[in-house]
Amino acid sequence: xxxxxxxIWCSVWLAFMSACTQAQEKKERLMVVCTxxxxxxxxxxxxxxxxxxxxxxxxxxDPHLYKATQGDLQKLQDADxxxxxxxxxxxxxSEVLEALSAHKTVIAASDGIDPSSLRMLGxxxxxxxxxxxxxxxxxxxxxxAKQLSQADTLHRAxxxxxxxxYQRELLALDSLVRTSLSAIPPPQRxxxxxxxAFGYFGAAxxxxxxxxxxxxxxxxxGLNDVTTLVDFIVERKINAIFTxxxxxxxxxxxxxQGCNSKGHQVKLGGSLYSDAMGATGTPEGTYSGMVxxxxxxxxxxxx
Numbered sequence: 001x002x003x004x005x006x007x008i009w010c011s012v013w014l015a016f017m018s019a020c021t022q023a024q025e026k027k028e029r030l031m032v033v034c035t036x037x038x039x040x041x042x043x044x045x046x047x048x049x050x051x052x053x054x055x056x057x058x059x060x061x062d063p064h065l066y067k068a069t070q071g072d073l074q075k076l077q078d079a080d081x082x083x084x085x086x087x088x089x090x091x092x093x094s095e096v097l098e099a100l101s102a103h104k105t106v107i108a109a110s111d112g113i114d115p116s117s118l119r120m121l122g123x124x125x126x127x128x129x130x131x132x133x134x135x136x137x138x139x140x141x142x143x144x145a146k147q148l149s150q151a152d153t154l155h156r157a158x159x160x161x162x163x164x165x166y167q168r169e170l171l172a173l174d175s176l177v178r179t180s181l182s183a184i185p186p187p188q189r190x191x192x193x194x195x196x197a198f199g200y201f202g203a204a205x206x207x208x209x210x211x212x213x214x215x216x217x218x219x220x221x222g223l224n225d226v227t228t229l230v231d232f233i234v235e236r237k238i239n240a241i242f243t244x245x246x247x248x249x250x251x252x253x254x255x256x257q258g259c260n261s262k263g264h265q266v267k268l269g270g271s272l273y274s275d276a277m278g279a280t281g282t283p284e285g286t287y288s289g290m291v292x293x294x295x296x297x298x299x300x301x302x303x
Contacts, residue, residue, distance in 0.1 A: 033079035086110035087128035112143020132201035230258035240269030269301025
């Protein structure tokens with residue numbers, strides 16, 4: 001008669017121990033909240049299963065115009081670590097992030113970039129779109145790996161090992177981009193987009209880049225901006241221009257119509273991933289997949 005009681009007590013004890021183990025594992029698993037999808041992908045590559053990684057801004061979201069919701073603010077409060085781009089990409093969120101940095105670990109990926117490598121527009125304005133130069137982005141990723149491994153010493157060795165593997169992937173990606181774009185004859189290597197997001201891309205991969213709006217989509221464009229860009233396209237006989245997945249196509253449609261009215265037939269070459277990646281679970285939902293898709297779209301349109 002005693003055996004059933006012993007069996008019951010053993011079952012309860014095992015269940016209790018299992019719950020304690022799960023609670024301990026959950027406690028040891030950091031929650032890292034990132035502003036953009038590109039950052040979340042980089043952090044996930046480094047932390048693997050050892051951290052819960054959350055991106056506040058999903059596919060198609062423009063970080064320049066983004067306003068944190070009440071739910072986002074709660075995630076930021078609950079986070080063990082917060083990762084953001086910096087260089088004013090996140091706009092008004094910068095004040096919130098600065099306030100949170102007083103009592104938790106807040107990492108700016110752009111702090112890993114030597115200031116001399118930043119693209120400057122004026123004396124104090126830095127281009128925040130650092131992910132479009134793969135080699136430059138790899139330096140930001142290295143900074144993230146260093147900071148994350150210092151914050152989570154329990155998984156430090158694993159983080160650094162995964163980072164080394166990911167760095168090799170980024171090196172191969174940079175080589176692929178260069179090889180693919182080299183197929184476009186130099187006179188045709190002109191990239192026309194909605195806003196000035198691809199400056200690092202152009203500088204790194206020898207492409208001339210023109211954006212209708214400035215570095216931020218907050219800045220508006222006028223009739224003179226459209227006319228100037230239309231004249232440039234017609235004069236250079238450019239045959240394709242591009243929309244962006246996180247920016248309204250209204251501005252590019254205005255350029256398209258302007259070119260057509262001057263007798264120059266220009267086509268939409270496709271939609272590029274600029275400030276946001278693709279949907280989760282798709283190839284474009286990763287940084288490498290996004291870059292590859294952009295390059296494929298550009299090459300197909302400009303060749």
